Amino acid sequence: MKITGISPWLVAVPNHDPGILYSQGQPGSEPSRAVPTRQYVFVQVDTDEGITGWGEITTYPGPVANRAVCSVVREVAPLLIGHDASRIEDAWHKVFRTFTYVGTRGFTTAVASGIDIALWDIRGKALGLPIYDLLGGAVRDSIAVYTHFPYARTAEESARNALVPVRDGIKAIKTDPFWEEMGRTGTRYLDGNISAAGEQKGVDIIAAIREAVGPDVEVLIDAHALYNVPTAIRLANRLAPYNITWFEEPVPPESYHALRQVREQVPTRICVGERLHTRFDFVPVLEQRLADFIMPDVTWTGGISELKKISTMAEAYYVPVSPHDASGPINVMAGAHVMMTVPNFYKLETMRSKLSAYDAFITEPLACIDGNLQVPRTPGLGIEMNVEYLRAYAVPEFSGPV
Ligand SMILES: [Mg+2]
Numbered sequence: 001m002k003i004t005g006i007s008p009w010l011v012a013v014p015n016h017d018p019g020i021l022y023s024q025g026q027p028g029s030e031p032s033r034a035v036p037t038r039q040y041v042f043v044q045v046d047t048d049e050g051i052t053g054w055g056e057i058t059t060y061p062g063p064v065a066n067r068a069v070c071s072v073v074r075e076v077a078p079l080l081i082g083h084d085a086s087r088i089e090d091a092w093h094k095v096f097r098t099f100t101y102v103g104t105r106g107f108t109t110a111v112a113s114g115i116d117i118a119l120w121d122i123r124g125k126a127l128g129l130p131i132y133d134l135l136g137g138a139v140r141d142s143i144a145v146y147t148h149f150p151y152a153r154t155a156e157e158s159a160r161n162a163l164v165p166v167r168d169g170i171k172a173i174k175t176d177p178f179w180e181e182m183g184r185t186g187t188r189y190l191d192g193n194i195s196a197a198g199e200q201k202g203v204d205i206i207a208a209i210r211e212a213v214g215p216d217v218e219v220l221i222d223a224h225a226l227y228n229v230p231t232a233i234r235l236a237n238r239l240a241p242y243n244i245t246w247f248e249e250p251v252p253p254e255s256y257h258a259l260r261q262v263r264e265q266v267p268t269r270i271c272v273g274e275r276l277h278t279r280f281d282f283v284p285v286l287e288q289r290l291a292d293f294i295m296p297d298v299t300w301t302g303g304i305s306e307l308k309k310i311s312t313m314a315e316a317y318y319v320p321v322s323p324h325d326a327s328g329p330i331n332v333m334a335g336a337h338v339m340m341t342v343p344n345f346y347k348l349e350t351m352r353s354k355l356s357a358y359d360a361f362i363t364e365p366l367a368c369i370d371g372n373l374q375v376p377r378t379p380g381l382g383i384e385m386n387v388e389y390l391r392a393y394a395v396p397e398f399s400g401p402v
Contacts, residue, residue, distance in 0.1 A: 001085045001126060005046040006077035006115060008057075008070035009390050010398035012037040017150070017357060039066050040328045040361075042390065043073055043114035047085050051125050054385050055117035056299050056334070057110045058327035070398040072111045077401070080115065086126070088119040092305055105277035109302045116303025117334045117381070124380035131380060132340035135308055139343055142372035143336045146172035146220060146322075146347045151179050155204045159212035168353035169370035172218035172245065175209070177202035178235070182226050189252065192228030194235070203238050210242040218245040221268075225249040225275065229261045236266035246271040246293055256284045263290055271295050274324035278302050279309045286317045293346060297324040298335045307335065311342040320346035329358035329366065333381045336373055348373065360389050 015038045039062060043055040057073070059065045076095055083091055092112050099108040124131045132138050147170050149161040158175070165173050176182075181198030194202075209219060221244050223232060232250035239247065247268040251258040253275040263270055269292035276282055276294075278301060285291050294314055298307045311321045321344055323335035332350060339345040350373070351357065355366040363384040367374040376382030394400070 001051065001122070002048045003045060003080050003083045003085050003091075004048050005044070005401060006073060006080060006118075007044045007046075007401045008073040008114075008398060009042040009044060009400070010039065010066055010070050010395040011042070011390050011393040012039050012395055013360070013389075013393045014038075017352070039063060041066050041069055041114070042328070042330065042385065043118050044385075045085070045115060045118035045122060047122060049126070051085075051122050053085075053118035053120070053122035053125065053380065054330055055114035055119075055121070055303070056328050056330035057114040058299065058331065059110060067395075067398050069107060069110050069114075072107055073114065074401075076111055076115070085119055085122050088116060088123065088305060091119060092116050092303065105281060106300075109277040109306070110300050113299045113301065113303035113306070116305050117298065117330060120304045120334075120337075121380040128379050130375070130377055130382055131304065131334075131337040132375065135304075135338060135341040138340045140340060140345070142369070142374050143339055143345075144171070144347045145350045145353075145368060145371060145373050146170065146174055146218070147350050147353045148174055148326075149352075151175070153180060155201070155208035158205045159208040162209045163212055165353035166213050166217055168368075170353045171216075171371050172220060172347055173209075173213070174220035174222055174248075174349070175205075176222045176224055177205035177209075177239075178223075178226075182224070189226050192226060192231055192251075194227070194231060199235065199238070202235070206239055206242045206244070215243070219243070220245045220248065220271075222248045223250045225252045227251055229258050232262045233265045236262065236268045240267045244268055248272070248295070249274070256288065256290060259290050260288065269293065271322065273297075274300070276301065278306055279313055282310050282313060286313060286319060289317075291319070293320050293322050295322050295324045295349070297331070298338065299327065299331050304334055304338055307338045308341070311338065311344065315342070315344040318344065320344050322346040323348050325349040326351055329361050329383055330381060330385075332358065332366065332373070333375070333383055336375050337381065340375055361386055 041057040045053045095112040147165045152158040236247045248271045250262045271293040273295040
């Protein structure tokens with residue numbers, strides 16, 4: 001079976017969730033306001049036997065990065081036309097090596113991820129098996145998730161919002177209590193500081209949430225890689241009394257030295273990995289014991305192939321894997337299929353406890369029962385994309401073949 005086409009889909013769909021905001025760190029963004037549309041990037045791979053596979057690359061902080069990855073997908077496509085669709089590892093390395101001088105992480109692995117996921121989808125459909133069966137078979141029956149809840153401006157409202165997923169059966173929730181100040185200008189990453197008032201408000205928010213949800217619900221903190229070393233240390237120490245499960249991305253991802261300094265001076269557990277790409281980026285994290293949890297994103301780190309490899313590496317260090325996942329339905333399902341086979345899986349991220357935000361993209365809704373995502377036994381990823389919906393919201397200049 002030969003690959004006959006690889007096309008990006010950039011879609012901008014209506015945002016019905018007022019809690020979905022711009023990502024932080026984007027100059028000019030307005031993160032304190034809900035955005036009218038949300039963008040997603042999908043990758044369609046066609047074959048000469050009529051089987052089509054789907055991948056996803058949706059990236060942050062948004063429009064510029066999404067358009068750029070679509071352009072790279074189009075540039076890479078001719079390299080893989082005629083390639084045997086079952087030679088997934090070979091296709092991965094072909095993309096990876098194409099960018100060996102410009103840099104093999106980031107854009108390279110995002111594009112490799114989208115194609116890799118689509119090729120696994122094709123392989124599963126061709127063999128009539130779910131992807132997890134191709135990765136060694138299931139070690140569990142469903143996938144425990146943790147979720148976000150809408151940001152709020154007050155501690156009281158934050159606590160009320162936090163109870164929504166808990167009432168849906170979710171056992172672990174995540175938030176960024178410092179978002180209001182750190183997201184406002186989108187440029188706070190320049191100095192990594194937070195004001196005393198912003199810091200106190202964040203602590204008050206977590207105190208109120210802990211009080212509301214009780215001791216049994218896990219509370220995870222996302223620091224969004226925004227802080228300098230002393231600020232990250234101070235924030236983690238101030239939140240530690242509220243029994244937080246992890247303090248995520250305390251500092252920007254480029255400096256392992258900075259991460260180590262934080263690590264050595266906080267009592268909280270650390271999670272990193274959504275901005276780390278390939279097994280190579282995780283070597284120092286594991287070797288130098290820089291994190292208690294790792295959180296690769298299947299659509300950025302190198303796809304299903306790479307997430308499985310990273311997970312196995314982490315298994316050898318007894319480090320749990322908790323995939324990052326805050327975009328579309330393929331991100332969720334690709335991560336879930338790998339985690340079905342990973343002994344050291346912790347929890348999979350989803351944006352909301354109700355998965356209805358994905359419904360329009362796919363022909364059958366996803367099911368989450370008591371905080372556990374159900375992974376269909378149908379072939380490939382187990383979902384079918386609603387192409388009519390994609391077409392209705394596609395940005396034409398960045399969708400389809402050139
Ligand atoms: Mg994060």
